[in-house]
Amino acid sequence: MxxxxxVFIDNRPGRLNAVTGILRDxxxxxxxxxxxxxxxxxxxxxxxxxxxxxxxALAEHGFAAALQPVLAVVIADQPGGLHQLLEILAGHHIxxxxxxxxxxxxxxxxxxxxxxxxxxxxxxxxxxxxLPVLEDSALYRL
Amino acid sequence: MNAPVWNPAVEFxxxxxxxxxQLANLRMTVAQALKTPxxxxxxxxxxxxxxxxxxxxxxxxxxxxxxxxxxxxxxxYGLLAVDREQAVRLHTSSGTTGMPTVIYHTxxxxxxxxxxxxxxxAATGATARDVFQxxxxxGLFTGGLGLHYGAERVGMLVIPASSGNTSRxxxxxxxxxxxxxxxxxxxxxxxxxALAAEGVSLDQLRLQKAFIGAEPHSEQTRRKIExxxxxxxxxxxxxxxxxxxxxxxxxxxxxxxxxxEDAYLLEIIDPRRLQxxxxxxxxxxxxxxxxxxxxxxxxxxxxxxxxxxxxxxxCGRSHRRLARIKGRSxxxxxxxxxxxxxxxxxEVLMKTPEVSTNYLIQIEKxxxxxxxAVKTEIDARLFTGNPRALDDLRERISELLRSxxxxxxxxxxxxxxxxxVSEGKAKRVVDLRPAF
Numbered sequence: 001m002x003x004x005x006x007v008f009i010d011n012r013p014g015r016l017n018a019v020t021g022i023l024r025d026x027x028x029x030x031x032x033x034x035x036x037x038x039x040x041x042x043x044x045x046x047x048x049x050x051x052x053x054x055x056x057a058l059a060e061h062g063f064a065a066a067l068q069p070v071l072a073v074v075i076a077d078q079p080g081g082l083h084q085l086l087e088i089l090a091g092h093h094i095x096x097x098x099x100x101x102x103x104x105x106x107x108x109x110x111x112x113x114x115x116x117x118x119x120x121x122x123x124x125x126x127x128x129x130x131l132p133v134l135e136d137s138a139l140y141r142l
Numbered sequence: 143m144n145a146p147v148w149n150p151a152v153e154f155x156x157x158x159x160x161x162x163x164q165l166a167n168l169r170m171t172v173a174q175a176l177k178t179p180x181x182x183x184x185x186x187x188x189x190x191x192x193x194x195x196x197x198x199x200x201x202x203x204x205x206x207x208x209x210x211x212x213x214x215x216x217x218x219y220g221l222l223a224v225d226r227e228q229a230v231r232l233h234t235s236s237g238t239t240g241m242p243t244v245i246y247h248t249x250x251x252x253x254x255x256x257x258x259x260x261x262x263x264a265a266t267g268a269t270a271r272d273v274f275q276x277x278x279x280x281g282l283f284t285g286g287l288g289l290h291y292g293a294e295r296v297g298m299l300v301i302p303a304s305s306g307n308t309s310r311x312x313x314x315x316x317x318x319x320x321x322x323x324x325x326x327x328x329x330x331x332x333x334x335x336a337l338a339a340e341g342v343s344l345d346q347l348r349l350q351k352a353f354i355g356a357e358p359h360s361e362q363t364r365r366k367i368e369x370x371x372x373x374x375x376x377x378x379x380x381x382x383x384x385x386x387x388x389x390x391x392x393x394x395x396x397x398x399x400x401x402x403e404d405a406y407l408l409e410i411i412d413p414r415r416l417q418x419x420x421x422x423x424x425x426x427x428x429x430x431x432x433x434x435x436x437x438x439x440x441x442x443x444x445x446x447x448x449x450x451x452x453x454x455x456x457c458g459r460s461h462r463r464l465a466r467i468k469g470r471s472x473x474x475x476x477x478x479x480x481x482x483x484x485x486x487x488x489e490v491l492m493k494t495p496e497v498s499t500n501y502l503i504q505i506e507k508x509x510x511x512x513x514x515a516v517k518t519e520i521d522a523r524l525f526t527g528n529p530r531a532l533d534d535l536r537e538r539i540s541e542l543l544r545s546x547x548x549x550x551x552x553x554x555x556x557x558x559x560x561x562x563v564s565e566g567k568a569k570r571v572v573d574l575r576p577a578f
Contacts, residue, residue, distance in 0.1 A: 004527075006527030006528075008459075008520060008525055010556050010557045010560055015557070038529055038557065039554075040554035040555060041554075041555050041557075043165055043527070043529040043532070044507075062522070062558050063522070063557065063558075064520050064525035064557065065525065065527075067527075068526075068527045
């Protein structure tokens with residue numbers, strides 16, 4: 001199961017680049033990132049090349065950060081690609097809590113990342129339908 | 143559960159005898175005050191010509207109040223009641239407004255102050271066997287020298303560390319097996335958070351007690367200090383106008399602060415009506431010095447708010463107890479017409495483990511209404527990455543505050559370490575409302 005790094009960031013100038021600066025100093029690469037705005041703060045979610053090391057480096061700099069399992073599924077970058085995955089989840093009454101996606105090979109491959117209540121079970125069901133579920137290491141070989 | 147008593151004759155004195163002693167000392171104090179130009183004028187205004195005009199303690203209310211502004215006006219020599227050669231020390235305080243005040247001491251005044259502090263220290267069970275590190279500022283601030291001489295008189299091994307330099311404080315505590323410290327509550331919380339960075343664990347320290355004071359704090363803060371260090375923390379109350387520390391202190395039972403009534407005449411008044419408060423009603427502490435030669439003060443308005451604790455303390459001392467200081471009458475915030483104190487907000491935050499002990503209260507005007515924002519820091523260890531949990535936390539704190547202070551504030555969560563940490567008296571309130 002891939003791991004997603006969540007970081008609590010004050011909603012003011014200069015905080016986000018404090019995070020990216022730490023990752024640069026650690027030579028850690030960012031694969032994908034989203035930020036949700038919560039007025040006085042934001043929570044950034046990142047897929048990075050070495051989540052454990054990134055988590056440790058941020059914690060050492062005083063950041064509140066956490067690692068969570070995330071379901072990362074390879075889908076086809078073509079009409080209906082995402083729908084195919086969501087049909088599987090809907091068929092098993094799995095609710096998607098939070099999600100984002102990104103293209104790795106235009107016209108061929110995209111990755112869809114999501115938080116679900118039981119990621120292990122969802123991973124098993126999705127994999128059984130022939131859609132690859134990625135580990136951290138595989139995510140960065142793409 | 144009782145400790146050796148420093149001065150049993152005075153500390154256990156029957157109330158009747160204590161009040162006789164108070165009256166005699168009050169007359170002496172008035173006689174002494176009449177040697178100053180300031181009180182000559184003030185007492186003449188109320189028609190008091192000499193100490194014999196005071197027939198009983200009930201006549202106290204004929205005397206005028208003395209305020210901080212009076213002390214500023216009398217600066218530098220207007221309140222000196224002895225020849226300058228007899229004064230051996232002075233302490234000045236600049237306060238936040240920058241206008242200085244001064245208190246002079248004769249050798250006997252200093253001796254009396256030291257005795258009172260020794261009494262306080264002994265009441266917590268501390269003895270000559272203890273190693274005492276004094277982490278408050280030495281110099282014009284009275285906390286440093288006041289505790290220093292009291293601790294020496296008790297016979298403790300005193301380390302005059304003064305304030306700041308946390309790394310050195312921790313090394314001293316470790317190297318000398320310090321058993322008792324004196325510091326502000328906010329500094330002790332800061333010190334605890336710095337232990338790990340110094341590579342020092344609690345097991346390497348021999349700390350048993352802390353004396354805490356110089357800033358209002360909640361019972362939760364005290365308990366938190368006790369839990370974090372696995373020690374007992376005793377509240378200390380004092381103010382530079384009344385010497386400094388040694389005015390009132392908790393005994394082993396921690397049920398309020400015994401105020402030394404042979405040295406200070408205590409009143410608690412409603413600060414607006416200037417009338418005595420009912421028993422157990424919170425009001426402003428007003429103190430009259432009973433033993434001081436160089437700077438006698440009559441009915442000094444401390445601006446500190448507290449109330450009397452009723453009943454008798456299990457320790458058996460006859461000197462009455464003050465509840466912990468609730469705030470200062472000039473700390474009181476008025477938000478949309480509702481009175482509240484920063485200490486009430488602190489109390490709620492202390493009960494919420496998900497946020498740290500640093501906080502900032504910010505008040506702004508939004509249209510006609512006041513907007514109260516309470517800024518807190520999240521605890522990094524309890525962050526799960528779930529934003530909904532944080533939103534729930536924010537709402538929960540806001541609701542708890544609303545029921546505590548009757549105003550619903552905007553609660554803000556911030557990164558750990560982003561709010562200012564103060565090593566002395568913490569600045570917790572920013573009022574951005576335009577002044578009238």
